[in-house]
Amino acid sequence: MTAEPLETTVVTSLVRDATAAPSVHNAQPWRFRYLAARCAIRLFGDPERAMAKSDPDHRALHLGCGAALFNLRVAAASAGREPYTVLLPDPADPWLLAEVRLDRPVRQDDDLAALHPAIHRRRTSRFPFTGEGIPTGVLDRLRAAARTEGARLQVPGAWHVQEVLHLLHDAESRESLDPEAREELRRWTGMGGATPPGEGVPASAFGPRQHDVTAPVRDFAAGRTVVGRGSATFEKRPQLALLGTTHDGPADWLTAGQALQRVLLQATLDGLVTSLTSQALEWPELRWALRDPASSMGHVQMVIRLGYGPEGPRSARRPVEDVLEMA
Structure with missing residues (x-):
């Protein structure tokens, strides 16, 4: 069963959730492209936001983009879409990191949506923790x-x-x-x-x-x-x-x-x-x-x-329109 095409507002919301992911120095080294004909969102790494000294192999860049990809999958499941994901789909384009097809309804056994409330609650805390043991x-x-x-x-x-x-x-x-x-x-x-x-x-x-x-x-x-x-x-x-x-x-x-x-x-x-x-x-x-x-x-x-301890402040993010292309 094929789902209905995604509205622009839905795509924007999915990418906004994706970009709540952490990245080294909050560099946000990602770009997204929505392909309406395929009902798919492509994730690209952004080499202009790479760390030439600390991350010359772009390992950390990939980690940050992977975190954004997971948020995208969670957001898609919460919106009722099954996020069929392929990593590195085009060997000729190493900056195309993943494609997520969203043309099917979410599976009944998919547990991703349960994590959605945490996407915007998650913060990085650089404050003292209590030292209380974790069960x-x-x-x-x-x-x-x-x-x-x-x-x-x-x-x-x-x-x-x-x-x-x-x-x-x-x-x-x-x-x-x-x-x-x-x-x-x-x-x-x-x-x-x-x-x-x-x-x-x-x-x-x-x-x-x-x-x-x-x-x-x-x-x-x-x-x-x-x-x-x-x-x-x-x-x-x-x-x-x-x-x-x-x-x-x-x-x-x-x-x-x-x-x-x-x-x-x-x-x-x-x-x-x-x-x-x-x-x-x-x-x-x-x-x-x-x-x-x-x-x-x-x-x-x-x-x-x-x-356990105080939450950190919410980190700012670039506007969705700066990282999302509709095609």
Whole structure:
């Protein structure tokens, strides 16, 4: 059974939900094209929003686009459409990352729509968490969410958490000494000049400075003074999760991005707050060391900080008309 064509307002709403996904430095490296004749939405990566220094292989760009793709699938299911998805459909166009056909009604057994209320509730929180332990049942649901999308979520033990924190601090030190890395960070935070509205990480989202650097929260101020920004004590024993895949190519990165977003939406529904940290992933020799050698996880794609605490501010997004083309 073929569904009715999508109205322009519906397409716009679907893409608006898709763009609520997280991306490194809130660069929003995506573009969408609606093909009315195919009743399909195509997702493209935007190379102009790539991070030349920290993401030369565009791994993080693919993760962000994968997260947006998952939001699109959730939004489509909520709107009553089955999101039949093909990754990397055209080998001749590596920037065409996915096509989502929407010409069929959603299946009765599709559970994606249940995640829809979390899309705009999910925030990145760079504030202190309480340190309250996360119940095993909640962690099991997050692990299952990652598996559903073809990835793995590992909750490291105490010794591994300390090793991860050590590697993250190492990455921060390297970044502070690298002029290109510092300039790239300033470009996306407005610390080096005006950042266009609706993109980047504004000072209001930096969170407080840490008294003792115990939690893996990136200091977007990079040591610079931000008017009105205070300081706080963060949790001493951060609760982390590593999201990873067996292989490490563009399709795996898109898979990881979708798994990441499913985990984040499930965490939001379960009352958790989250933040993401990618510093050590930006240095190949540190990224490899993040994995637990006793684990079968081949490649770590993201480090997630989980817990209970205040929500972060809502991050601005570019207008839908800036990222959506109707064809």
